[in-house]
Amino acid sequence: MILQVQHLTKRFGDLVAVDDLSFEVEPGEVFGLLGPNGAGKTTTIRMILDIISPDSGHITVLGGSPAAAQPRIGYLPEERGLYRNVRVLDLLVYLAELKGADRVQARQRALQWLEHIGLEDRATSKVKDLSRGMQQRVQVVASIVHDPDLVFLDEPFQGLDPVNVERVKGVIADLHREGKTVILSTHQMNLVEVLCDRILLINRGRSVLYGPLTEIKRQFAxxxxxxxxxxxxxxxxxxxxxxxxxxxxxxxxxxxxxxxxxxxxxxxxxxxxxxxxxxxxxxxxxxxxxxxxx
Amino acid sequence: MNWRKIWTITRHEYLTNVRRTGFIIMTAIIPALGLIILILVALLLPRGDAVANWLEQQFDIGRKPIGVVDRSGYFTPIMPEYQETFILYGDSEEAEAALRADKLQAVLLIGEDYLETGRITAVTRESFGEAALADSDRVRAFLVNHMLADQADPALRRRVADPLENLQARILSGTGQERGGGMIFTFLVPYFLAIFLVMTIFSSSGYLLQSVAEEKESRVVEILISSVRPTELMAGKVLGLGALGLTQVLIWLGSAWGFTGGMATLLATLGNIGIPARVFVLGVVYYLLGYLLYAVLMAGVGALGTTLRESQQLGGIFSFAAVIPYTIASFVMINPNAPIARVFSFFPLTAPTMMMLRVPLGEVPWVDVAGSIGVLLLSIPAALWLGAKLFRVGLLIYGKRPTMREIWRILRS
Structure with missing residues (x-):
């Protein structure tokens, strides 16, 4: 198991954001973490990333605690942005270094991924000179440039045109092929159907549907x-x-x-x-x- | 604490901010001012007398004569040496007419009972500032000289009129040797040096606030805190931007070195105008402590606002506290150990600036030095705790500024 969440609960004042949530993610799968806005997805992800701590429950990720696993996790947050006055390549290398990656290797990987995603000629541009779609693709690269084993992609397709949706899908497919585990959170259900092996649907902090996609579809057929x-x-x-x-x-x-x-x-x-x-x-x-x- | 990550953040903050336009302008302004002064001096030196004359004019309130209506009889007639600057009038109407015609600077109405009451009415055209001239040395000398005209020899008269005419200040240094240099410069130079140091504290902690607020506003922070602990992020920023402030100071000192022709001259100049080692060491200590305190607080406050502007408004509260010593600087210059100056030296937010003001001005009681350093040493960990807590929570609240009640709840939890 690459991720094991057991009876996770988090309250903010009177609001129960995550309520006794349990699920598991297997190595190498593309896992869909779904739910309406405000269902508790981001709070769950933040707890797995050790950004906030749970009130109760237990998380084992990559065989250890969230804090220990941090360097091996990649994260594309839903609420996201980049430094505006920094060159794309410098930014990617800096973010990879913060994850503990070696600078030279980070640079190589950053250049590879930029080429992969069609931004190789933008490596020395400043972030503010990129279009929104380009910035979004840079953000996707930022979440994987340190070669993580587990990647959280929260709404990676938001605001992308069809060509770039295909590019990002290609990145996910590549990660899948490399044996990485991807946890995908999105409202675009057609893409979940194409990409995900198993899903967890949460609503008001609780698990509503959980299991292999094909089984769930059969159940609802x-x-x-x-x-x-x-x-x-x-x-x-x-x-x-x-x-x-x-x-x-x-x-x-x-x-x-x-x-x-x-x-x-x-x-x-x-x-x-x-x-x-x-x-x-x-x-x-x-x-x-x-x-x-x- | 992961020092490698902290170092990475330090490097990034330094390199990003050293390129900011605001930093470059701020850093260049001191050498530029020095250059302008050098050029001015070089241009004006050959005509030193003219410059001195011009300067004198700038500081002299009035070149026009003063009218005198004398009912006491002591000032009639006016002595020959005052006949150009003081004019006698028979009655006040005539004198005031001349004043109205802008021929006079002021009219002094001296009553019959002047000797008993000392009452003189000064009439001027406009402001109170001109009325104050009645108390000036010029008027005093005029009055004394006339009243003692028959009773004392001229030398004694002159001395009574201005007993401090040729005051020479002499300061005993540690070796008992006399130090040269004007009285003014012995404290003006350290004083301005202290102001510049304080300025770098605020520009650096201002950049810190800006950097935190921008990361929050652009949401980069969400990625950052999935990679590093908030305390590591804060530590990296405090170090990186502290190094930035030091760079600024070093560039300023370096430019001073360039303008004065080498470090030896600079040190000699500093020694000459009197920066004792004590002042220098304490200056460095208060500089570092002051920066740490403000940097940590600014980082916490920077994380609270939702936009840069909001964060800056919040940060203004602290900057205001730090400026308080400067609002009472004129009292402090007269007496560096005035009770109010001592009180502010024991309050953490004003201690660094207050002490940086006081130390160059004279001997400060060791209780104040030890006390203020102690207060800072105690309040920095407290600020670190508070700042880190605000920082951690503030970073994750988007969209709205937390209310005071929410902040209170955060701090207690």
């Missing part, structure tokens, strides 16, 4: 199929309701009816099936439903 066909015959067996949607039909199934039963019936009746799938449920919808139920 409606008992329905989606069929694309010119027209559907009435009275299909085991189908309770038919609803046209986006040029296709969503068919709600009766209990005990399997999707393949419906497909067989469609084929038997000679329907010109162009597409057939078990109705997908977007993570976004799961998120909204889980939070609403909580």
């Amino acid at each position: 409606p008992h329905a199929v989606r069929v694309r066909a010119p027209e559907l015959p009435p009275g299909l067996p085991g189908v309770v309701a038919v609803e046209p949607k986006d040029g296709a039909y969503d068919l709600s199934l009766a209990e005990g009816t399997a999707p393949r039963d419906v497909l067989r019936a469609l084929v038997d009746r000679g329907v010109d099936v162009q597409a057939f799938e078990v109705a997908p449920v977007p993570l976004e919808e799961i998120f909204i439903r889980a939070v609403a139920q909580d």
Whole structure:
């Protein structure tokens, strides 16, 4: 286990920001830490990073205490910014040195990552002369330039254009390939679906959903199929309701009816099936439903 | 405490701030002033008399004669040597008319009972400042000379009119030898030196506040404190910006060296105008203690504001305390050991500046020296604790300035 959080609680006055939260992150996975605004994500991350201390509960990270693990963790905060009057490369090297990295190595790694993310010609520019998207990419590099084993990326895609979203996704994929562990926090659920192996959804400081993404999606899958066909015959067996949607039909199934039963019936009746799938449920919808139920 | 990280922060703070425009201007201004004075002196030296004359004019209140309406009879007629500067009038209307016509600087109305009551009314056109001339040496000499005209020999008369006319100040140094140099310079130079040192304390701790507030405003701080402890960050900043202040002082001293033609001359000049070793050592001690106290407080306060401006307003409270000694500097110059000066020497926020003012001016009781250093040594750890606590908490509060109640709660927790 690379991170183990047990019964973590943090109060600010009367507000319980994190409430008896437990979860684990496995080495080498991309883990989604999700939740609505104010759910306690940042507070949780800050406790794991030893920026603030928990009221109760226990954290083991990279095999030790948060304080001991600090140099091996990278952090892209949601509330973020850079020194404005400093050159990009100097800034990256300084931040890496604060994490205990060697200056020469930090410099090399910084240049590599800058090239990777399309900013190699900006190494000697001052931060204030960069566009916002560029600054954001520099911040992503700043969080990984000291070669950490565990990286927290809090809203890394915020305000990026599609090209740069792809670049940052590429960085995450690279980290994944290198065997690093990434904890990703974002509101862009489509990216979570693409990137994350497992997720934790928290609301009001408590765990709402936790586990492998595929399992959670199965758990929330409606008992329905989606069929694309010119027209559907009435009275299909085991189908309770038919609803046209986006040029296709969503068919709600009766209990005990399997999707393949419906497909067989469609084929038997000679329907010109162009597409057939078990109705997908977007993570976004799961998120909204889980939070609403909580 | 991780000293390698502290050193990294120290280096970064120093290198970033040494390039600030504000720092460069502040540092260059002293050598520039020195250069201007040198040029002026070089230009004006050949015409020394003219300059002296001009200077005298600047400090003389009035060149116009003074009208006198004499009912006592002591001042009639006016002695020949005063006939250009004092004019006798028969009645006050005539004299005041001349005053109104701007021919006179003032009119002195001397009553019949002057000898018994000493009452003279001075009439002037405008301000009270001109009325004060009635007390000037010029008027005094005029009065004395006339009243004693028949009764004393001229030498005695002259001495009575101005008993301190040719005062020579002489200070006994440790070896019992006489020291040269004007009375003024023996304390003016150390005094201004002290002011400059104090200025560097405030510019350095001001940069500290600025650096903390900027990190908070730009949110860099969130990354920083995920890498270093707040106390390490604070220590690095205090050291880096302290080194910056020292750089400034060294550049100033260096430029003074350049202008005076070498260190030997500089030291000789300093020795000549009297900076004893005691003053120098104490100056360094108060400088370091004062900087530490203010730096730590400014770091804490800098973290409290949400924007640079807000932090600067908060920091102003402390700067105000430090300036108090300068507001009473004129009393302190007359008597460096005045009770009020001693009181401020024992209050931590004013002790460094007060003592830096007092020490060059004269012998300060050792109780005050020991007491003020003791107070500072005790208050610095307290400020460090307070500053670190404010710093730590202040850094993580964005968007709103904490209220006094919140700050109190933070300090107690």
